[in-house]
Amino acid sequence: MKKDIHPTYYPDAKVTCACGNVFYVGSTKKEIAVEICYACHPFYTGKEKLIDTAGRVEKFKAKREKASKTATRSKTEKRATKAAKRVVKDKKIK
Numbered sequence: 001m002k003k004d005i006h007p008t009y010y011p012d013a014k015v016t017c018a019c020g021n022v023f024y025v026g027s028t029k030k031e032i033a034v035e036i037c038y039a040c041h042p043f044y045t046g047k048e049k050l051i052d053t054a055g056r057v058e059k060f061k062a063k064r065e066k067a068s069k070t071a072t073r074s075k076t077e078k079r080a081t082k083a084a085k086r087v088v089k090d091k092k093i094k
Helices: 056-069 075-093
Strands: 010-017 022-027 031-034
16 A cells, blocks of 8 residues: 555544534544534424425326226237227328
8 A cells, every 4th residue: 555645534523513513523524514413404403394396106106097997908819909090091092
C-alpha cells in the first residue's frame, strides 16, 4: 500500500445536527454539520405521516379492481381475432 496518499481518518469526528443533537462517528472530516439526524427525522421518531393528496392509492386500487374483473382472453381467442382481422384486411385489398 502506498504511503501518504490516504486522507487522515478521525475516529471521533463530531457531527452536529440543526436540531442541536451532537454525536461522534469515524470520518475523514473532523467536523460535520447535517440538517437532519436520527433524533429529529420523522421516520425514526415515529412521527411520519403519509399524505395522499392526489388520491393515488385509491386510483391504483380502482385500476387493480377493474383489471381483476375483466376476464383475460385465451391465446386461441387472440389468434382467432388476429386471423379474422387478416381476412377482412385481405378482402379490402382485393
